Amino acid sequence: MIHSGTAVKTRPPASEKLQVIDLLRTFSILSVMATHFVYVPPPDSSYQLLWRQLQKNGAYGVGIFFVVSGFLITRLIDGGKGRLFKPRLKEFYVRRLARIFPLFFLVVLLGIFVTFLLPGKMLHFNYCFWANPRQFDFLFWLSLFSFSFNWYMALSPNNLIALAWAVMWSLSVEEQFYFFYPRLLKMLGNQKRLLFILLIFIGGGPLWRLAAVLGAPQNPGLAKFASFGAFDQIAFGALLYLAAGKYKKFLSIHPVICLLACLSGVFLLVGTYASTNYMEHPADLVWGESLVALGSFLFLLGGLHLPLFESKLLAPLSWPGKYSYGNYLLHAFVFYYAYPLLVFHGDTLSAYFLFIVISTAVSALSFRFFEVPANRMVRGIFGFSPA
DSSP: OOOTTOOOTTOOOTTSOOHHHHHHHHHHHHHHHHHTOOSSOOOOTTSHHHHHHHHHHTTHHHHHHHHHHHHHHHHHHHTSTTTTTSOOHHHHHHHHHHHHHHHHHHHHHHHHHHHHHSOOOOHHHHHHTOSOGGGSOHHHHHHHHTTOHHHHHHTOTTSOOOHHHHTHHHHHHHHHHHHHHHHHHHHHOSHHHHHHHHHHHHHHHHHHHHHHHHHOTTOTHHHHTSGGGTHHHHHHHHHHHHHHHHTHHHHHTOHHHHHHHHHHHHHHHHHHHHHOOTTTOTTHHHHHHHHHHHHHHHHHHHHTTOGGGGOGGGHHHHHHHHTHHHHHHHHHHHHHHHHHHHHTSSSHHHHHHHHHHHHHHHHHHHIIIIIHHHHHHHHHHTTOOOO
Protein backbone atom coordinates (compact mmCIF):
# COMPACT_ATOMS: atom_id res chain seq x y z
CA MET A 1 0.00 0.00 0.00
CA ILE A 2 1.19 3.52 -0.75
CA HIS A 3 1.46 5.83 2.21
CA SER A 4 2.07 9.55 2.27
CA GLY A 5 5.54 10.27 0.94
CA THR A 6 6.37 6.58 0.49
CA ALA A 7 6.09 3.99 -2.21
CA VAL A 8 4.54 0.59 -2.65
CA LYS A 9 6.33 -1.80 -0.30
CA THR A 10 5.12 -4.91 -2.06
CA ARG A 11 6.02 -3.78 -5.55
CA PRO A 12 8.18 -6.01 -7.75
CA PRO A 13 11.59 -4.69 -8.69
CA ALA A 14 11.38 -2.10 -11.46
CA SER A 15 13.74 -4.23 -13.56
CA GLU A 16 11.48 -7.28 -13.41
CA LYS A 17 9.80 -7.95 -16.75
CA LEU A 18 6.04 -8.45 -16.79
CA GLN A 19 4.91 -10.57 -19.72
CA VAL A 20 1.29 -9.42 -19.39
CA ILE A 21 2.49 -5.90 -20.23
CA ASP A 22 4.16 -7.14 -23.40
CA LEU A 23 1.05 -9.13 -24.34
CA LEU A 24 -1.08 -6.00 -24.20
CA ARG A 25 1.58 -4.05 -26.08
CA THR A 26 1.48 -6.74 -28.76
CA PHE A 27 -2.21 -6.07 -29.26
CA SER A 28 -1.61 -2.33 -29.36
CA ILE A 29 1.26 -2.39 -31.88
CA LEU A 30 -0.50 -4.92 -34.11
CA SER A 31 -3.60 -2.74 -34.22
CA VAL A 32 -1.50 0.32 -35.11
CA MET A 33 0.32 -1.64 -37.82
CA ALA A 34 -3.02 -2.86 -39.19
CA THR A 35 -4.15 0.75 -39.62
CA HIS A 36 -1.00 1.50 -41.62
CA PHE A 37 -1.16 -1.69 -43.69
CA VAL A 38 -2.48 -0.32 -46.99
CA TYR A 39 -2.04 -0.83 -50.75
CA VAL A 40 -2.04 -4.62 -50.32
CA PRO A 41 -4.31 -7.38 -51.71
CA PRO A 42 -7.92 -7.08 -50.46
CA PRO A 43 -8.92 -9.22 -47.49
CA ASP A 44 -10.80 -12.48 -47.85
CA SER A 45 -14.57 -12.03 -47.55
CA SER A 46 -14.65 -14.26 -44.44
CA TYR A 47 -12.89 -11.64 -42.31
CA GLN A 48 -13.31 -8.52 -44.42
CA LEU A 49 -15.58 -6.66 -41.99
CA LEU A 50 -13.40 -7.52 -38.99
CA TRP A 51 -10.25 -6.37 -40.80
CA ARG A 52 -11.79 -3.10 -41.95
CA GLN A 53 -13.00 -2.28 -38.46
CA LEU A 54 -9.54 -2.98 -37.04
CA GLN A 55 -7.99 -0.74 -39.68
CA LYS A 56 -10.41 2.09 -38.94
CA ASN A 57 -9.76 2.05 -35.21
CA GLY A 58 -6.23 0.68 -35.00
CA ALA A 59 -4.90 4.04 -33.86
CA TYR A 60 -6.58 3.35 -30.51
CA GLY A 61 -3.49 1.20 -29.99
CA VAL A 62 -1.51 4.36 -29.28
CA GLY A 63 -3.82 5.04 -26.33
CA ILE A 64 -3.01 1.57 -25.01
CA PHE A 65 0.70 2.44 -25.34
CA PHE A 66 0.09 5.55 -23.25
CA VAL A 67 -1.57 3.55 -20.45
CA VAL A 68 1.28 1.04 -20.38
CA SER A 69 3.83 3.82 -20.49
CA GLY A 70 2.25 5.64 -17.54
CA PHE A 71 2.32 2.44 -15.51
CA LEU A 72 5.92 1.55 -16.37
CA ILE A 73 7.33 5.04 -15.84
CA THR A 74 5.62 5.38 -12.46
CA ARG A 75 6.97 1.93 -11.54
CA LEU A 76 10.43 2.94 -12.71
CA ILE A 77 10.44 6.10 -10.61
CA ASP A 78 9.16 4.22 -7.56
CA GLY A 79 11.93 1.66 -8.02
CA GLY A 80 14.62 4.32 -7.77
CA LYS A 81 16.52 5.26 -4.65
CA GLY A 82 14.38 8.32 -4.07
CA ARG A 83 11.15 6.32 -4.32
CA LEU A 84 7.98 7.73 -5.84
CA PHE A 85 7.76 11.15 -4.23
CA LYS A 86 11.47 11.95 -4.02
CA PRO A 87 12.67 11.04 -7.50
CA ARG A 88 16.22 11.77 -8.50
CA LEU A 89 15.63 14.03 -11.46
CA LYS A 90 19.02 13.63 -13.12
CA GLU A 91 18.80 9.85 -12.93
CA PHE A 92 15.28 9.86 -14.37
CA TYR A 93 16.06 12.15 -17.30
CA VAL A 94 19.29 10.34 -18.16
CA ARG A 95 17.48 7.00 -18.20
CA ARG A 96 14.76 8.50 -20.37
CA LEU A 97 17.33 10.03 -22.70
CA ALA A 98 19.24 6.76 -23.00
CA ARG A 99 16.13 4.73 -23.76
CA ILE A 100 14.33 7.01 -26.20
CA PHE A 101 16.75 9.26 -28.03
CA PRO A 102 19.17 6.84 -29.77
CA LEU A 103 16.50 5.10 -31.85
CA PHE A 104 14.64 8.37 -32.39
CA PHE A 105 17.70 10.04 -33.92
CA LEU A 106 18.55 6.94 -35.94
CA VAL A 107 15.05 6.84 -37.42
CA VAL A 108 15.18 10.56 -38.24
CA LEU A 109 18.55 10.14 -39.99
CA LEU A 110 17.31 7.10 -41.90
CA GLY A 111 14.15 8.97 -42.82
CA ILE A 112 16.15 11.92 -44.19
CA PHE A 113 18.42 9.59 -46.15
CA VAL A 114 15.58 7.59 -47.69
CA THR A 115 13.35 10.61 -48.36
CA PHE A 116 15.86 12.93 -49.95
CA LEU A 117 18.70 10.77 -51.27
CA LEU A 118 16.99 7.70 -52.67
CA PRO A 119 14.88 7.71 -55.81
CA GLY A 120 11.37 6.35 -55.90
CA LYS A 121 8.30 8.56 -55.90
CA MET A 122 5.96 5.57 -56.11
CA LEU A 123 2.66 5.36 -54.28
CA HIS A 124 3.95 3.43 -51.28
CA PHE A 125 7.09 5.60 -51.16
CA ASN A 126 4.98 8.74 -50.88
CA TYR A 127 2.79 7.08 -48.26
CA CYS A 128 5.79 6.18 -46.11
CA PHE A 129 8.11 9.16 -46.59
CA TRP A 130 6.91 11.97 -48.85
CA ALA A 131 3.22 12.82 -48.53
CA ASN A 132 3.45 16.25 -50.18
CA PRO A 133 6.07 18.95 -50.95
CA ARG A 134 4.75 21.20 -48.18
CA GLN A 135 5.45 18.58 -45.54
CA PHE A 136 9.04 19.58 -44.78
CA ASP A 137 8.76 23.22 -43.76
CA PHE A 138 10.66 24.96 -40.96
CA LEU A 139 7.98 24.27 -38.36
CA PHE A 140 8.07 20.58 -39.25
CA TRP A 141 11.73 20.23 -38.26
CA LEU A 142 11.46 22.57 -35.29
CA SER A 143 8.54 20.66 -33.81
CA LEU A 144 10.15 17.30 -34.53
CA PHE A 145 13.33 18.05 -32.59
CA SER A 146 11.60 20.01 -29.82
CA PHE A 147 9.15 17.15 -29.20
CA SER A 148 6.13 19.29 -29.99
CA PHE A 149 5.37 17.41 -33.19
CA ASN A 150 1.91 16.40 -31.96
CA TRP A 151 0.93 20.07 -31.86
CA TYR A 152 2.30 20.56 -35.36
CA MET A 153 0.01 17.78 -36.57
CA ALA A 154 -2.94 18.99 -34.50
CA LEU A 155 -2.69 22.55 -35.83
CA SER A 156 -1.87 21.65 -39.45
CA PRO A 157 -4.94 19.68 -40.57
CA ASN A 158 -4.32 20.25 -44.29
CA ASN A 159 -0.64 19.32 -44.29
CA LEU A 160 -0.43 15.60 -45.00
CA ILE A 161 2.39 13.86 -43.11
CA ALA A 162 3.97 10.64 -44.36
CA LEU A 163 3.86 7.58 -42.11
CA ALA A 164 7.54 7.41 -41.07
CA TRP A 165 7.25 10.93 -39.67
CA ALA A 166 3.65 10.93 -38.46
CA VAL A 167 4.29 8.27 -35.82
CA MET A 168 6.49 10.76 -33.96
CA TRP A 169 3.42 12.56 -32.55
CA SER A 170 2.94 10.07 -29.72
CA LEU A 171 6.61 10.28 -28.72
CA SER A 172 6.16 14.03 -28.36
CA VAL A 173 3.14 13.57 -26.08
CA GLU A 174 5.09 11.25 -23.80
CA GLU A 175 8.16 13.46 -23.59
CA GLN A 176 6.02 16.48 -22.70
CA PHE A 177 4.28 14.54 -19.92
CA TYR A 178 7.47 13.05 -18.52
CA PHE A 179 9.25 16.38 -18.57
CA PHE A 180 7.08 17.65 -15.72
CA TYR A 181 5.90 14.35 -14.18
CA PRO A 182 8.83 13.67 -11.76
CA ARG A 183 8.83 17.33 -10.75
CA LEU A 184 5.10 17.07 -10.09
CA LEU A 185 5.62 13.97 -7.93
CA LYS A 186 8.23 15.80 -5.91
CA MET A 187 5.95 18.78 -5.42
CA LEU A 188 2.88 16.73 -4.48
CA GLY A 189 4.70 14.58 -1.95
CA ASN A 190 1.98 12.04 -1.19
CA GLN A 191 -0.53 9.65 -2.69
CA LYS A 192 -3.67 11.64 -1.88
CA ARG A 193 -2.53 14.68 -3.83
CA LEU A 194 -1.23 12.56 -6.70
CA LEU A 195 -4.54 10.73 -6.94
CA PHE A 196 -6.39 14.05 -7.11
CA ILE A 197 -4.18 15.30 -9.96
CA LEU A 198 -4.46 12.03 -11.89
CA LEU A 199 -8.25 12.19 -11.67
CA ILE A 200 -8.15 15.74 -13.01
CA PHE A 201 -6.13 14.52 -16.00
CA ILE A 202 -8.46 11.56 -16.52
CA GLY A 203 -11.51 13.79 -16.45
CA GLY A 204 -9.89 16.56 -18.44
CA GLY A 205 -9.00 14.35 -21.44
CA PRO A 206 -12.55 13.72 -22.68
CA LEU A 207 -13.49 17.32 -21.89
CA TRP A 208 -10.69 18.55 -24.13
CA ARG A 209 -11.67 16.13 -26.89
CA LEU A 210 -15.31 17.22 -26.65
CA ALA A 211 -14.36 20.89 -26.81
CA ALA A 212 -12.07 20.21 -29.79
CA VAL A 213 -14.71 18.26 -31.69
CA LEU A 214 -17.38 20.90 -31.06
CA GLY A 215 -15.09 23.86 -31.65
CA ALA A 216 -13.20 22.52 -34.69
CA PRO A 217 -15.26 19.69 -36.24
CA GLN A 218 -13.29 20.02 -39.47
CA ASN A 219 -10.04 19.16 -37.65
CA PRO A 220 -10.31 15.88 -35.70
CA GLY A 221 -6.54 16.00 -35.21
CA LEU A 222 -7.02 18.65 -32.56
CA ALA A 223 -8.85 16.08 -30.44
CA LYS A 224 -6.53 13.18 -31.32
CA PHE A 225 -3.04 14.68 -31.35
CA ALA A 226 -3.14 17.58 -28.87
CA SER A 227 -1.42 16.80 -25.58
CA PHE A 228 -4.46 17.54 -23.44
CA GLY A 229 -6.43 14.92 -25.35
CA ALA A 230 -3.85 12.23 -24.59
CA PHE A 231 -2.52 12.95 -21.10
CA ASP A 232 -5.56 11.25 -19.55
CA GLN A 233 -4.43 7.89 -20.95
CA ILE A 234 -0.97 8.23 -19.39
CA ALA A 235 -2.67 9.21 -16.13
CA PHE A 236 -4.72 6.00 -16.31
CA GLY A 237 -1.41 4.10 -16.38
CA ALA A 238 -0.07 5.94 -13.33
CA LEU A 239 -3.35 5.26 -11.52
CA LEU A 240 -3.03 1.60 -12.45
CA TYR A 241 0.33 1.44 -10.66
CA LEU A 242 -1.18 2.92 -7.51
CA ALA A 243 -4.18 0.58 -7.60
CA ALA A 244 -2.09 -2.52 -8.35
CA GLY A 245 0.12 -1.76 -5.36
CA LYS A 246 -2.68 -0.91 -2.97
CA TYR A 247 -4.79 -3.97 -3.77
CA LYS A 248 -1.96 -6.40 -4.51
CA LYS A 249 -2.60 -8.66 -1.51
CA PHE A 250 -6.36 -8.75 -2.08
CA LEU A 251 -6.10 -9.46 -5.80
CA SER A 252 -3.40 -12.09 -5.34
CA ILE A 253 -5.77 -14.28 -3.29
CA HIS A 254 -8.87 -13.64 -5.42
CA PRO A 255 -8.06 -14.92 -8.93
CA VAL A 256 -11.75 -14.95 -9.90
CA ILE A 257 -11.96 -11.19 -9.36
CA CYS A 258 -8.76 -10.75 -11.37
CA LEU A 259 -10.22 -12.80 -14.20
CA LEU A 260 -13.43 -10.75 -14.15
CA ALA A 261 -11.36 -7.55 -14.32
CA CYS A 262 -9.46 -8.95 -17.32
CA LEU A 263 -12.64 -9.99 -19.10
CA SER A 264 -14.23 -6.60 -18.41
CA GLY A 265 -11.17 -4.94 -19.91
CA VAL A 266 -11.30 -7.15 -22.99
CA PHE A 267 -15.02 -6.42 -23.36
CA LEU A 268 -14.39 -2.66 -23.29
CA LEU A 269 -11.48 -2.87 -25.71
CA VAL A 270 -13.21 -5.12 -28.23
CA GLY A 271 -16.49 -3.25 -27.86
CA THR A 272 -14.87 0.13 -28.50
CA TYR A 273 -12.93 -1.15 -31.50
CA ALA A 274 -16.07 -2.76 -32.91
CA SER A 275 -18.65 -0.06 -32.28
CA THR A 276 -16.85 3.20 -33.10
CA ASN A 277 -15.41 4.80 -36.20
CA TYR A 278 -13.69 8.03 -35.26
CA MET A 279 -12.34 8.51 -38.80
CA GLU A 280 -15.89 9.12 -40.02
CA HIS A 281 -17.37 10.27 -36.70
CA PRO A 282 -14.78 12.33 -34.77
CA ALA A 283 -17.16 12.52 -31.80
CA ASP A 284 -16.34 8.86 -31.14
CA LEU A 285 -12.91 10.03 -30.01
CA VAL A 286 -14.45 11.80 -27.02
CA TRP A 287 -15.45 8.63 -25.23
CA GLY A 288 -13.64 6.02 -27.34
CA GLU A 289 -10.17 6.98 -26.07
CA SER A 290 -11.39 6.92 -22.46
CA LEU A 291 -13.01 3.50 -22.83
CA VAL A 292 -9.87 2.05 -24.42
CA ALA A 293 -7.79 3.44 -21.53
CA LEU A 294 -10.25 2.07 -18.97
CA GLY A 295 -10.28 -1.31 -20.72
CA SER A 296 -6.48 -1.43 -20.63
CA PHE A 297 -6.54 -0.44 -16.96
CA LEU A 298 -8.95 -3.25 -16.02
CA PHE A 299 -7.19 -5.88 -18.12
CA LEU A 300 -3.82 -5.12 -16.55
CA LEU A 301 -5.19 -4.68 -13.02
CA GLY A 302 -6.40 -8.27 -13.16
CA GLY A 303 -3.67 -9.64 -15.40
CA LEU A 304 -0.81 -8.41 -13.24
CA HIS A 305 -2.01 -10.80 -10.52
CA LEU A 306 -2.72 -13.86 -12.69
CA PRO A 307 0.18 -16.32 -13.22
CA LEU A 308 -1.54 -17.42 -16.43
CA PHE A 309 -0.17 -14.41 -18.31
CA GLU A 310 3.41 -15.19 -17.30
CA SER A 311 3.26 -18.66 -18.90
CA LYS A 312 6.12 -19.53 -21.25
CA LEU A 313 3.53 -20.80 -23.72
CA LEU A 314 2.42 -17.21 -24.28
CA ALA A 315 5.96 -15.89 -24.70
CA PRO A 316 5.93 -15.88 -28.55
CA LEU A 317 2.79 -13.72 -28.48
CA SER A 318 4.64 -11.18 -26.34
CA TRP A 319 7.56 -10.68 -28.73
CA PRO A 320 6.01 -7.92 -30.91
CA GLY A 321 5.10 -6.12 -27.68
CA LYS A 322 8.53 -6.62 -26.16
CA TYR A 323 10.04 -4.78 -29.14
CA SER A 324 7.08 -2.44 -29.58
CA TYR A 325 9.16 0.77 -29.51
CA GLY A 326 11.24 -0.43 -32.44
CA ASN A 327 8.19 -1.83 -34.18
CA TYR A 328 6.44 1.51 -33.84
CA LEU A 329 9.27 3.67 -35.19
CA LEU A 330 10.61 1.24 -37.80
CA HIS A 331 7.53 -0.41 -39.30
CA ALA A 332 7.18 2.27 -42.00
CA PHE A 333 10.67 1.38 -43.29
CA VAL A 334 9.83 -2.32 -43.15
CA PHE A 335 6.59 -1.73 -45.02
CA TYR A 336 8.36 0.20 -47.78
CA TYR A 337 11.23 -2.20 -48.36
CA ALA A 338 9.16 -5.37 -47.92
CA TYR A 339 6.28 -4.04 -49.99
CA PRO A 340 6.99 -6.08 -53.15
CA LEU A 341 7.08 -9.25 -51.05
CA LEU A 342 3.92 -8.30 -49.15
CA VAL A 343 1.95 -7.47 -52.29
CA PHE A 344 2.67 -10.79 -53.95
CA HIS A 345 2.55 -12.92 -50.81
CA GLY A 346 -1.16 -13.67 -51.04
CA ASP A 347 -4.22 -12.45 -49.16
CA THR A 348 -4.17 -9.60 -46.64
CA LEU A 349 -3.98 -11.75 -43.53
CA SER A 350 -0.94 -13.77 -44.61
CA ALA A 351 0.81 -10.63 -45.90
CA TYR A 352 0.04 -8.85 -42.63
CA PHE A 353 1.45 -11.76 -40.63
CA LEU A 354 4.64 -11.62 -42.70
CA PHE A 355 4.79 -7.86 -42.10
CA ILE A 356 4.61 -8.47 -38.33
CA VAL A 357 7.32 -11.13 -38.42
CA ILE A 358 9.75 -9.03 -40.47
CA SER A 359 9.15 -5.86 -38.45
CA THR A 360 9.56 -7.66 -35.12
CA ALA A 361 12.77 -9.32 -36.31
CA VAL A 362 14.19 -5.97 -37.45
CA SER A 363 13.16 -4.38 -34.14
CA ALA A 364 14.75 -7.19 -32.14
CA LEU A 365 18.03 -6.74 -34.02
CA SER A 366 17.86 -3.00 -33.49
CA PHE A 367 17.28 -3.50 -29.78
CA ARG A 368 20.07 -6.03 -29.34
CA PHE A 369 22.79 -4.48 -31.46
CA PHE A 370 21.99 -0.75 -31.39
CA GLU A 371 19.57 0.36 -28.66
CA VAL A 372 21.10 -1.57 -25.75
CA PRO A 373 24.73 -0.53 -26.53
CA ALA A 374 23.61 3.06 -27.15
CA ASN A 375 21.68 3.04 -23.87
CA ARG A 376 24.76 1.92 -21.98
CA MET A 377 26.94 4.49 -23.71
CA VAL A 378 24.61 7.40 -22.91
CA ARG A 379 24.24 6.32 -19.27
CA GLY A 380 28.01 5.98 -18.99
CA ILE A 381 28.56 9.47 -20.39
CA PHE A 382 26.43 10.91 -17.58
CA GLY A 383 28.06 8.80 -14.89
CA PHE A 384 25.40 6.15 -14.40
CA SER A 385 26.00 2.43 -14.49
CA PRO A 386 24.55 0.48 -17.44
CA ALA A 387 20.94 -0.72 -17.11
